[in-house]
Amino acid sequence: MEYFAGLDVSMEETSICVIDQEGKFVLETKVETDPDAIFAALRPYAERLRRVGHEAGSFSPWLQVELQQRGLPMVCLEAYHARSALSAMRNKTDRTDAQGIAHIVRTGWFKQVHVKSEDSYRLRLLLTHRRNLKRKFLDIENAIRHSIKTFGLKLGAVSRGQFEERVRELVAQDSLIAGVVDCMLRARAALWQEYLRLHKLVVAVVSKDEVCRRFMGIPGVGPISALAFKTSVDDPGRFRRSKTVGAYLGLTARRWQSGTSIDVSGHISKAGDGEVRHPLYEAANIMLTRFKGFSSLKAWGLKIAKKRGHKRACVAVARKLSVIMHAMWRDGSTFRFKAAETQEKPQGKRAPKLLAATA
Template sequence: MDFYAGLDVSLEATNVCVVDGDGKVVREEKLETDPDSTELFLAEWGIHLKRVGLEAFSYSAWLFTALAEKRPPVICIETRHAKAALNAMLNKTDRNDAKRIAQMMRTGWFRAIHVKSEAAQTLRALLVGRKAMLGRVLDMENMIRGLLRPFGQKVGEISVGRFDARVREIIAGKKELEAIVAPLLNARAAMRLQLAKLQRLALTAARSDSAVRRMMTVPGVGALAPLTFRATVDDPTRFRKSINVGAHFGLTPRRYQSGQTDRIGSISKCGDELTRAMLYEAAIAILTGVSKNFKLRLGGLRLARKKGLKRAATAVARALVLLLRKIWTSGTAFRFGAGGKRGRVAAAM
């Protein structure tokens, strides 16, 4: 007889439930969150486990990878799909969650997700760290600006390199204010230095990846957008169609249809926020920062005249996903067509 296991994973403990083919619970246990403990529990009594399921969250990727190396048939299930099933239970406990996941494994009512490789997760950590550091630097600069306003001092529009000198200039001679602001400027300088290190690491990663270098041949697309796209997708072949990638990043419109009602709303925004933001920034650059015309830009400009820049940028970001995946999977690079009016993907030299 086949057996099915469900794991409800938390930082400290993992609840395990095993059911048979008829859905009867045959074993339950609460274990320390550790791959060795979980694998030993599942293997020590010699049953044939057809499927082992766990819900996706930040900690489960490590557990999934470790268990997969020990060769149990592990499946990581999509969070929203799992939540819908778990919410159907009257009493929500960790033990009941493990039981419900085991039943999902038995019935097949689940949606498996792709667990990223360690290299993709490392690259993702770099990009998230860079974005977080950039946010802290901007917060610090805005705080300094805000502290000076009650004294009638305005920093104004200034380049990054001249910010420190400008602030010290306008507070010169005000000893009490200098004593307050100087440590903040020193902290900003230290954060800027670390941000530059993370930026260099990101650029080095982009230069060392041939797929990212090919994606960067698209006009208006720098290093960060394709690098983020690369880290999030990890394996482009897991999407059967390129159009599915746009939906994966929440760039396709929501639709509600029931009876005589049929509404198409704004984009779903259900995918990765960081990648979606980077694609949107690249789309804005294509529409506003590229002087040479090609098919993707011309289509976006026509839409911008009718619907506005924001909607046009969203449509261009969705089309850019298709183009980047095509470049990635085909081993090709972008180049302008005849006359520079239509861009196309061409064989890389």
């Protein structure tokens, strides 16, 4: 008889539920959130366990790798998909969630999540904290700008390098305001210095990565876009077709269809990793606005911009970029600015006329 297990993981404890192939409960318990403790609870059933399911979360990369190394058939479930199934339960507890996950993996009605490699998570940590420092830096800058408006002090348009000097000049007449703003400016300067350190580290990592360097041969694609895409995809072989990468990153339209009267294509789904989608959108915008050279992709995007608007064109080009970058990664090619020209071979009785027309 085969067994199926569900794990509901929290910070301190993990609820475990084991059921047989008929859905009967075999084991329900709670253990410490630790691979050794979880494996010890499942050890008596390890030989006949077919699937051990857990939702994607903060601990899922760690538990997935550790428990797989111990020989358990781990399955990481997409949280959105699992939550929809678990919402049918009458009560919401850790115990019932573990029961629901066990039933999900027993029936096979689930969407498995790809758990990325440790190297990808390490590089994503670098990108995440770089982004966090930049956001905090901008938050402090905007807080200073808006707080002094209360006293009629208008900062106006000012460059980043002249920001501190201009602010100190405006608040110099009031010692209290000047003291408060001085603390904020020093915090801003410290954040900026640490942000630059992380940004230089990103550039250093990308400069040593052959795949990222090829990505940066695409107009508009910089080190952030290249590294974000590489760490998100992680393994190009897990996509059978490059076209599916756009859907994976949430850059394709959602569809509502029911019967014969309703069939609507809406906005993009925004599924997947938004921290990759945003850099790709920025890269597309740079290609369409700042890049002065010719590119077949740019020409295609400008045609869409004339018909549908600039924002839709940026989304379309971003989706194309994801497809192109995956194809480049998979076959080791470089970006071609101009599409390959193909000449149709004349066929049938019309061949002489076509040849004559092109002579």
